[in-house]
Amino acid sequence: MVDFSRVQKELQECNRDINVSGISVNPKSDNLTNLIGTIPGPIGTPYEGGTFKIDINLPDGYPFEPPKMKFATKVWHPNISSQSGAICLDILKDQWSPALTLKTALLSIQALLSAPEPDDPQDAVVAQQYLKDYQTFASTARYWTESFAKTSSLGVEEKVQKLVEMGFPEGLVRSTLEVVGGDENMALEKLCSG
Template structure:
């Protein structure tokens, strides 16, 4: 079921591309590892900047959530300096087999504009503190950080 579902998602993405998003398997021999991109939404400090994201499909997908990591460095409250992401839709209690790579990428774009400050969601304390205490300073730092690191990728270390 997993391979069939992943293939269907790949074909759907080709037929119905999302504006500001892309996603493809890294190679056709490993459908469980994809590389995706999202463009920062307008009105956010990330506007127009393309971020690369690594996606891992678990062996029991779609029954368990995708694993997502930013490989482009980003200064954001819900993304750790190592690229780990805290997104509600990816939590075991929130995950639904109805979610797809497309819905997750749209959620990531929304997260860039609207961070989640609920307990356990903040992975970058410095970014969260600046966002809450000096929003203009946060916007300036996040934008400069994104411009400095756009097009760069970090070495990924998947957390379990």
């Protein structure tokens, strides 16, 4: 059974200093075992300016077992699968300690973004590129950040205006944006399909 009193406390503490750390954790559903964490891309890296969402799943043994974390936002990084978002990080596996928290784990992931370990890769293709052609790697990573991690950079009004300019009725655009949670790319997809 997950220790919900601890999870509750962690959420409170993490969201208290959200302005300092930029890291937030929010429940995805009512039962507190599915959470969404967000971390800002570290400054001075190809991930700068992006906001990365991380899917958190708490196993029954939490905090004695590590939380299951994977990127919900697509990232181009040697230690993060470009396909599944799986993270290769020791503290999420054998080096987990119950003294760690969701916030410290997310901080470690943020640190991993700024310090890739290509010698212990999760995504071999990205790791090869990182080692052989860093410039291409950096530009690809930057492009992915622009494309996938910056959807919330535009204000709602700008998104609405952009989609209305494409020829969709404003009311429909607003409701669709609301449904997909403000992601303009997903809204566009939905508008096109339906």
